[in-house]
Amino acid sequence: MTPQTRFSGGFTDAPVQAAHAFRAAMTVMARPGEIRQLVGATPPEGLSVAAGTLLLTLSDPDTGVYLAGAADSPAVRQWLTFHTGAPLVPAAQADFAVGLWQDLMPLEQYRIGTPEYPDRSATLIVECGVLHQSGATLRGPGIRDTARLALPDVAALQANSDLYPLGCDFFFTCGDTVAALPRSTRIEPKG
Amino acid sequence: MNEYNFAYLDEQTKRMIRRAILKALAVPGYQVPFASREMPMPYGWGTGGVQVSAATLTPDDVFKVIDQGADDTTNAVSIRKFFEKTAGVATTEETGKATIIQTRHRIPEARLRADQILVYQVPIPEPLRFLEPRETETRKMHSLQEYGLMHVKLYEDISQHGAISTAYAYPVRVADRYVMDPSPIPKFDNPKLEMDAIQLFGAGREQRIYALPPHTRVVSLDFEDYPFEASKADHACNLCGAEDSYLDEVITDDAGNRMFVCSDTDYCRSRREAGHQGRLAQEGTA
Amino acid sequence: MYVAVKGGEKAIENAHAWLAEERRGDPGVAELSLAQIREQLSLAVNRVMAEGSLYDPDLAALAIKQARGDLIEAIFLIRAYRTTLPRFGCSTPVDTGGMACDRRISATFKDAPGGQVLGPTFDYTHRLLDFKLAADGAVPAAPSAAPRHEPTPHITEFLKDEGLIQDEPASDEPPGDLTREPMEFPADRPLRLQALTRGDEGFVLGMAYSTQRGYARNHAFVGELRIGTVAVEMEIPELGFAIEIGEIVLTECETVNQFKGSKTEPPQFTRGYGLVFGQSERKAIAMALVDRALRWEELGEDDLGAPAQDQEFVLSHADNIQATGFLEHIKLPHYVDFQSELELVRKLRREAEERLEAREAAE
Numbered sequence: 001m002t003p004q005t006r007f008s009g010g011f012t013d014a015p016v017q018a019a020h021a022f023r024a025a026m027t028v029m030a031r032p033g034e035i036r037q038l039v040g041a042t043p044p045e046g047l048s049v050a051a052g053t054l055l056l057t058l059s060d061p062d063t064g065v066y067l068a069g070a071a072d073s074p075a076v077r078q079w080l081t082f083h084t085g086a087p088l089v090p091a092a093q094a095d096f097a098v099g100l101w102q103d104l105m106p107l108e109q110y111r112i113g114t115p116e117y118p119d120r121s122a123t124l125i126v127e128c129g130v131l132h133q134s135g136a137t138l139r140g141p142g143i144r145d146t147a148r149l150a151l152p153d154v155a156a157l158q159a160n161s162d163l164y165p166l167g168c169d170f171f172f173t174c175g176d177t178v179a180a181l182p183r184s185t186r187i188e189p190k191g
Numbered sequence: 192m193n194e195y196n197f198a199y200l201d202e203q204t205k206r207m208i209r210r211a212i213l214k215a216l217a218v219p220g221y222q223v224p225f226a227s228r229e230m231p232m233p234y235g236w237g238t239g240g241v242q243v244s245a246a247t248l249t250p251d252d253v254f255k256v257i258d259q260g261a262d263d264t265t266n267a268v269s270i271r272k273f274f275e276k277t278a279g280v281a282t283t284e285e286t287g288k289a290t291i292i293q294t295r296h297r298i299p300e301a302r303l304r305a306d307q308i309l310v311y312q313v314p315i316p317e318p319l320r321f322l323e324p325r326e327t328e329t330r331k332m333h334s335l336q337e338y339g340l341m342h343v344k345l346y347e348d349i350s351q352h353g354a355i356s357t358a359y360a361y362p363v364r365v366a367d368r369y370v371m372d373p374s375p376i377p378k379f380d381n382p383k384l385e386m387d388a389i390q391l392f393g394a395g396r397e398q399r400i401y402a403l404p405p406h407t408r409v410v411s412l413d414f415e416d417y418p419f420e421a422s423k424a425d426h427a428c429n430l431c432g433a434e435d436s437y438l439d440e441v442i443t444d445d446a447g448n449r450m451f452v453c454s455d456t457d458y459c460r461s462r463r464e465a466g467h468q469g470r471l472a473q474e475g476t477a
Numbered sequence: 478m479y480v481a482v483k484g485g486e487k488a489i490e491n492a493h494a495w496l497a498e499e500r501r502g503d504p505g506v507a508e509l510s511l512a513q514i515r516e517q518l519s520l521a522v523n524r525v526m527a528e529g530s531l532y533d534p535d536l537a538a539l540a541i542k543q544a545r546g547d548l549i550e551a552i553f554l555i556r557a558y559r560t561t562l563p564r565f566g567c568s569t570p571v572d573t574g575g576m577a578c579d580r581r582i583s584a585t586f587k588d589a590p591g592g593q594v595l596g597p598t599f600d601y602t603h604r605l606l607d608f609k610l611a612a613d614g615a616v617p618a619a620p621s622a623a624p625r626h627e628p629t630p631h632i633t634e635f636l637k638d639e640g641l642i643q644d645e646p647a648s649d650e651p652p653g654d655l656t657r658e659p660m661e662f663p664a665d666r667p668l669r670l671q672a673l674t675r676g677d678e679g680f681v682l683g684m685a686y687s688t689q690r691g692y693a694r695n696h697a698f699v700g701e702l703r704i705g706t707v708a709v710e711m712e713i714p715e716l717g718f719a720i721e722i723g724e725i726v727l728t729e730c731e732t733v734n735q736f737k738g739s740k741t742e743p744p745q746f747t748r749g750y751g752l753v754f755g756q757s758e759r760k761a762i763a764m765a766l767v768d769r770a771l772r773w774e775e776l777g778e779d780d781l782g783a784p785a786q787d788q789e790f791v792l793s794h795a796d797n798i799q800a801t802g803f804l805e806h807i808k809l810p811h812y813v814d815f816q817s818e819l820e821l822v823r824k825l826r827r828e829a830e831e832r833l834e835a836r837e838a839a840e
Binding site: 195199201204224225226227228229230231233234235236238258259260263264265266267268269272295296297314324325326327352353354356358359360375376377378379396398399422423424437438439440454 | 485486488489553556557559560561563656657658659660661662663789793798799801802803804805806809810811812813814816817818819820821824825828829832
Binding site for chain 1: 198202205206209211213215216219224247248249333366368369389402403404406
């Protein structure tokens with residue numbers, strides 16, 4: 001394997017790869033519980049392929065990124081800065097935050113939008129060990145009847161959706177796959 | 192060969208639009224502000240829809256554009272050409288073959304599938320705008336769910352005319368939260384807003400993007416004693432015989448005679464190809 | 478019999494071919510060169526650059542030629558082109574105090590350091606058609622004088638030294654950018670000034686005129702109007718200092734406005750500000766008047782309900798590219814919406830007739 005440098009691992013054909021990546025991201029955000037493949041980037045250790053691809057697709061000098069825990073390594077910092085120019089910011093200012101669930105917590109530190117501008121909220125990219133369609137039951141926009149998704153912390157995510165229309169939105173990444181949970185989804189623990 | 196980036200917009204602009212689309216999907220019916228760019232077509236001519244399509248298209252897509260339900264209206268032709276040229280995507284007039292459909296003023300008659308995306312061109316995204324011209328006020332009204340003014344307006348219609356006199360751009364409540372303008376589609380199309388496909392709404396001049404994820408609950412505003420009614424001309428299509436499609440009325444001679452034809456040209460064509468015939472089908476195809 | 482409207486594509490192509498022919502006009506007449514437009518229609522070029530928000534006289538000349546002299550269409554071409562340009566960085570603020578002035582006048586002081594310089598102005602020309610120009614445009618060279626090398630101080634500085642005019646403290650806060658961020662109300666002054674400088678000249682003029690006629694009158698004097706060349710400098714991170722990357726011509730107007738004081742401010746003069754690309758003095762003066770009218774809130778003045786005080790009204794309607802697009806879009810087909818209205822009106826009439834008949838039958 002070739003050594004990862006800050007200059008490598010970006011998109012080789014940005015307009016096309018970013019377009020495909022966005023479609024996967026949009027599909028999962030529009031359909032909570034669905035799992036899609038998300039590829040294009042080869043990020044350094046500390047970021048999954050899906051999380052790295054999401055960041056290349058969505059972040060740039062206009063968005064603050066918060067790196068949590070293992071994601072906050074010199075290699076990831078250099079790689080992200082080189083490829084996106086996104087400023088690294090504390091959690092409270094982040095447009096995007098990436099890391100393991102426990103490293104990203106507490107949830108209260110992120111922006112949840114304002115009553116007049118609920119869109120001004122953070123999107124968390126949660127790196128997961130596994131991603132599968134079991135566990136909590138999801139209902140709401142994007143879901144025909146119900147959907148299922150394994151979630152890291154049902155109580156915290158329920159509290160987030162109780163803030164609706166405010167709140168954070170989530171991508172869950174695992175290897176080269178992604179799922180999402182917008183704030184509009186109502187969550188019931190596995191019954 | 193192509194002097195512009197894929198799908199015309201630069202990558203940074205696309206990222207900005209894509210971020211807005213994701214937030215729009217997360218808060219259905221809420222209008223996300225976005226820094227709309229000047230496009231090479233005028234504001235009011237679909238720049239919002241064009242920017243949303245440009246940020247959503249991949250080279251694998253098959254793109255369809257309709258205006259008033261028809262693929263051959265001049266502005267639809269112009270927008271289709273724009274994406275053929277700048278994105279090199281395949282285009283089609285067949286609803287079933289399209290993966291992204293950009294539309295002005297109609298929802299196709301054929302039921303859209305989960306793998307399709309419908310992009311609306313929106314002139315005035317704010318459903319409360321004609322009741323309250325100030326953005327600062329309407330934004331507050333949405334944040335507080337102060338939608339009483341809208342109900343008062345609709346009720347005044349009823350007391351004055353015996354019916355709600357809004358025939359298109361009929362307001363809806365989305366996921367029990369935001370009141371949304373479905374763009375100037377005829378109210379006949381409102382029940383179709385609950386669908387399997389993703390719906391994205393782009394208003395370029397007004398710098399807003401909003402969205403309906405699949406299967407989102409969309410309720411046309413009404414009253415218990417005056418329920419919402421999706422109406423259309425009480426005729427069948429004179430070309431294909433369809434009784435369930437929205438119809439255009441065409442004046443056919445100097446005596447003012449009329450005929451009624453499907454506004455959705457692809458729906459009408461596919462029905463005629465399947466052997467359906469309307470009252471004037473023989474003459475029409477002659 | 479009915480044939481559905483087809484052939485939109487062919488119709489568009491033919492229309493565009495005809496347009497190209499009309500643009501060229503009589504081929505027996507020599508074609509305009511871009512240099513001719515740039516040099517001889519320079520005020521049109523300036524307006525296109527100002528409202529197009531792109532300083533490039535050659536491109537503006539091309540746009541004017543392509544638009545057949547329709548300046549709003551030319552501005553539109555420039556705006557659409559501007560969208561496709563990558564952004565390499567931002568310049569440092571231009572120093573209009575260091576402007577090499579071609580024109581500099583003050584209506585508030587008879588004379589001041591730097592003098593009153595009329596420059597190339599239409600002022601005091603008698604507006605008589607010059608028929609000689611129809612035959613022969615050759616002109617003798619204008620007399621020239623040695624240029625002034627020292628900076629020309631701003632007139633308002635003299636008032637400021639005496640504490641008679643409201644201070645405008647400098648700020649290092651980066652201004653918002655309305656071409657990159659959606660407009661949000663209330664908009665701060667940097668955003669308002671951006672919207673005004675690229676706003677339609679006619680609209681801004683009309684708004685300014687309304688303040689003079691009593692709709693939020695603010696008693697403006699032209700403290701100073703200056704037109705000239707300034708250097709544009711940019712910080713180069715690799716160098717660690719700013720270097721000059723070019724020169725542009727600007728028109729700057731500062732008005733001095735009467736102010737009786739308010740709950741928060743002592744009696745003093747206040748300011749309105751206009752800054753526009755090129756020689757565009759009508760626009761710069763109008764901008765300053767509207768800017769001043771929009772400052773009522775920060776100065777603790779009353780909201781008189783005047784249109785020029787209403788920032789949502791002014792800023793939402795100043796852009797001629799937005800306005801012309803939306804205005805002209807009503808010529809696109811709307812027959813689906815019209816059909817739904819048609820059905821509704823028929824239904825309402827039918828029901829009204831039925832009610833009438835029922836009432837007559839009952840009587």
